[in-house]
Amino acid sequence: xxVTTPGQTTKRTTTRAADAHAxxxxxxxxxxxxxxxxxxxxxxxxxxxxxxxPVGLAFLLAFTNARLISPTISFTGLxxxxxxxxxxxxxxxxRNTLYFAVVVVPLQSGFALLLALLVNQxxxxxxxxxxxxxxxxxxxxxxxSILWKFMYQPDGLVxxxxxxxxxxxxxxxxxxxxxxxxxxxxxFMSIWQAVGFHMIIWLSGLxxxxxxxxxxxxxxxxxxxEKFRYVTWPGLRNTRTFxxxxxxxxxxxxxxxxxxxxxxxxxxxxxxxxxxxxxxxxQQQQTAYASAISLVFFLLVLTVSLVQRYxxxxxx
Amino acid sequence: xxxxxxxxxxxxxxxxxxAGVVLAGCGKADTGSGGSAASGELTLWTHNAGNKEELAVxxxxxxxxxxxxxxxxxxxxxxxxxxxxxxxxxxxAKKLPCILDTDAPTVPAWAYAGYLAELNLPQDLVxxxxxxxxxxxxxxxxxxxxYDAALAIFARKSVLQSAGARxxxxxxxxxADEFNxxxxxIKAAGKPQIAFDLGTGDTGTEWWTYAYxxxxxxxxxxxxxxxxxxxxxxxxxxxxxxxxAAWLQGLIKDGYAPKKSGTDxxxxxxxxxxxxxxxxxxxxxNMDKLGSDGVILPxxxxxxxxxxxxxxxxxxISSSCPSKDAALDYLKFSxxxxxxxxxxxxxxxxxxxxxxxxxxxGWKPGEPKRFFLDEAKKFALIRPPTPGxxxxxxxxxxxxxxxxxxxxxxxxxxxAAKDIDTNFKSNNYYQS
Numbered sequence: 173x174x175v176t177t178p179g180q181t182t183k184r185t186t187t188r189a190a191d192a193h194a195x196x197x198x199x200x201x202x203x204x205x206x207x208x209x210x211x212x213x214x215x216x217x218x219x220x221x222x223x224x225x226p227v228g229l230a231f232l233l234a235f236t237n238a239r240l241i242s243p244t245i246s247f248t249g250l251x252x253x254x255x256x257x258x259x260x261x262x263x264x265x266x267r268n269t270l271y272f273a274v275v276v277v278p279l280q281s282g283f284a285l286l287l288a289l290l291v292n293q294x295x296x297x298x299x300x301x302x303x304x305x306x307x308x309x310x311x312x313x314x315x316x317s318i319l320w321k322f323m324y325q326p327d328g329l330v331x332x333x334x335x336x337x338x339x340x341x342x343x344x345x346x347x348x349x350x351x352x353x354x355x356x357x358x359x360f361m362s363i364w365q366a367v368g369f370h371m372i373i374w375l376s377g378l379x380x381x382x383x384x385x386x387x388x389x390x391x392x393x394x395x396x397x398e399k400f401r402y403v404t405w406p407g408l409r410n411t412r413t414f415x416x417x418x419x420x421x422x423x424x425x426x427x428x429x430x431x432x433x434x435x436x437x438x439x440x441x442x443x444x445x446x447x448x449x450x451x452x453x454x455q456q457q458q459t460a461y462a463s464a465i466s467l468v469f470f471l472l473v474l475t476v477s478l479v480q481r482y483x484x485x486x487x488x
Numbered sequence: 489x490x491x492x493x494x495x496x497x498x499x500x501x502x503x504x505x506x507a508g509v510v511l512a513g514c515g516k517a518d519t520g521s522g523g524s525a526a527s528g529e530l531t532l533w534t535h536n537a538g539n540k541e542e543l544a545v546x547x548x549x550x551x552x553x554x555x556x557x558x559x560x561x562x563x564x565x566x567x568x569x570x571x572x573x574x575x576x577x578x579x580x581a582k583k584l585p586c587i588l589d590t591d592a593p594t595v596p597a598w599a600y601a602g603y604l605a606e607l608n609l610p611q612d613l614v615x616x617x618x619x620x621x622x623x624x625x626x627x628x629x630x631x632x633x634x635y636d637a638a639l640a641i642f643a644r645k646s647v648l649q650s651a652g653a654r655x656x657x658x659x660x661x662x663x664a665d666e667f668n669x670x671x672x673x674i675k676a677a678g679k680p681q682i683a684f685d686l687g688t689g690d691t692g693t694e695w696w697t698y699a700y701x702x703x704x705x706x707x708x709x710x711x712x713x714x715x716x717x718x719x720x721x722x723x724x725x726x727x728x729x730x731x732x733a734a735w736l737q738g739l740i741k742d743g744y745a746p747k748k749s750g751t752d753x754x755x756x757x758x759x760x761x762x763x764x765x766x767x768x769x770x771x772x773x774n775m776d777k778l779g780s781d782g783v784i785l786p787x788x789x790x791x792x793x794x795x796x797x798x799x800x801x802x803x804x805i806s807s808s809c810p811s812k813d814a815a816l817d818y819l820k821f822s823x824x825x826x827x828x829x830x831x832x833x834x835x836x837x838x839x840x841x842x843x844x845x846x847x848x849x850g851w852k853p854g855e856p857k858r859f860f861l862d863e864a865k866k867f868a869l870i871r872p873p874t875p876g877x878x879x880x881x882x883x884x885x886x887x888x889x890x891x892x893x894x895x896x897x898x899x900x901x902x903x904a905a906k907d908i909d910t911n912f913k914s915n916n917y918y919q920s
């Protein structure tokens with residue numbers, strides 16, 4: 173006979189009796205549920221008051237003509253949205269944002285996977301390289317932007333490097349003032365900064381693949397490419413979905429690098445949706461118009477994420 | 489432990505914790521930074537924390553006023569970068585201080601929003617001030633300044649002489665053709681590298697409007713039609729404005745001015761990289777290295793007379809001040825010539841009145857710094873006093889940056905004028 177404390181015995185008899193007395197069972201459950209709700213309540217209240225309500229109010233603002241300092245606010249309906257969709261600067265920002273996302277998402281996730289495969293080997297020095305690749309991630313993006321701004325100057329590090337590596341064949345250009353080169357320059361820097369983070373995620377995914385599968389593949393005589401295609405790639409399914417969604421959301425909300433390095437220029441080559449929203453809301457003090465941009469941006473990101481989730485859903 | 493006693497204990501603990509957090513949050517809400525008229529004391533906000541000299545003068549004036557035994561004033565200094573945000577936040581919370589200083593271009597916006605009270609200062613006091621030190625909106629005075637700043641061309645006399653150019657004065661400035669010839673001759677000589685450094689390295693929006701809209705105005709264009717402040721069509725994208733844009737782009741295309749200056753254009757000038765630089769009175773402190781070779785010149789006359797910017801930090805009274813008369817009394821006290829002179833002595837600024845200039849060494853007629861006062865009197869044009877100024881300045885600064893970057897100037901100006909018109913229309917032309 174097992175030793176039980178009086179409380180447990182009481183509970184067990186209560187539970188057995190509960191088969192015939194359902195309300196008693198519910199009461200226990202209800203009390204536990206209440207305790208749980210109370211414990212969660214401080215954070216939920218804070219989340220609602222400081223996140224959901226302001227976001228809701230901001231979306232409401234999009235339908236008014238509010239400014240940062242204005243004596244009156246009045247509802248203007250869809251006026252802000254019609255202005256927005258007729259504004260070539262908005263379409264340019266949207267195009268730049270999508271350009272950035274379309275290039276960065278495959279490049280960054282692909283490069284991160286490559287790095288993860290490299291550091292997943294059990295040879296000496298992998299930990300050193302893992303740390304090295306991760307260091308840019310923990311550096312503030314603001315600091316990184318300022319540093320790379322100096323590096324991209326016409327007589328800066330990047331051009332000097334290109335010259336010495338190519339024996340003066342490639343001259344390099346004034347990266348951040350050249351409308352064609354500014355965005356690719358920022359893409360390169362952003363990928364460099366964030367690739368370590370996704371490398372770690374791929375790495376964790378790689379390490380969940382059972383080594384027996386690789387041994388079985390070896391026995392079957394699979395080469396490296398076949399092992400990757402038939403064992404690694406399918407095993408990384410969930411990691412793949414996660415990385416795709418997170419990189420896309422991060423790429424679409426590009427802001428800090430633009431704000432520090434190019435201010436949206438040259439000639440609107442690097443302006444993005446979030447940058448426009450901040451500039452219009454704070455510098456031009458047109459809070460309602462900026463709220464309209466935020467609302468459109470929110471719907472865009474939501475749509476993209478939902479489409480991605482649908483395409484990568486479990487097909488069974 | 490029995491689970492029967494654990495549950496109520498846990499619930500009580502969580503409830504106490506939650507209550508404590510909420511109360512702590514409420515307790516910290518009011519830090520009393522607004523006007524505390526309860527103690528008969530008036531609060532004064534200023535933007536010059538970090539600017540030792542200016543803050544010292546303000547503190548001196550307040551100390552002298554407090555010594556009189558009338559209402560006491562308390563000074564609170566903010567860093568300039570966050571000052572405007574602090575004022576807007578305080579206004580939203582209805583906790584503005586009694587006396588505050590404001591940057592001239594924001595005065596109409598704040599007056600329109602109802603933050604500022606009209607200043608009922610006697611006309612003989614107001615009449616002595618430089619026009620650009622008065623902040624007016626709809627013909628009412630809302631702010632008054634102790635000083636102003638002024639833009640100028642700084643040049644090397646030796647370079648100008650070898651280019652055979654005459655030295656222009658406030659009464660006889662260069663014409664557009666003369667200026668062009670000077671630039672061409674300096675470039676032909678080869679040294680220094682840069683003929684005229686515009687100072688495009690500074691990316692701050694307000695610098696671009698303050699520094700480059702006077703050239704636009706000298707050509708005959710403007711940021712907005714100053715007859716009714718309703719539209720920019722025809723002034724920002726008219727023929728004269730397009731002539732200005734062509735001139736600006738031409739400076740860069742012809743190699744007279746760099747597309748992107750160094751971070752400190754004046755330091756480059758002092759070190760011999762450029763023959764002339766577009767800067768302001770604040771740079772006079774760094775001219776020692778040039779000795780007698782450094783000359784200060786007015787901008788050229790491009791058709792509508794030379795123009796420079798006007799309006800610096802000015803003082804106002806908030807509309808929520810419970811004792812406006814006391815605040816006005818302080819303002820009158822502070823406009824004493826000896827205090828205005830102090831500002832001009834301690835910093836590189838233009839004194840606001842002739843009397844103050846008399847008391848400041850170097851500012852009497854014929855003395856070296858007098859140039860800036862004469863310039864301010866003749867050429868200063870304040871930035872458009874409209875509540876929509878934040879939109880005007882960001883749109884113009886962006887247009888100017890795009891023009892300097894080499895975009896299609898006419899298209900850029902048309903686009904800017906259209907944006908301004910659309911914005912002013914959606915905001916009902918900022919009429920109250």
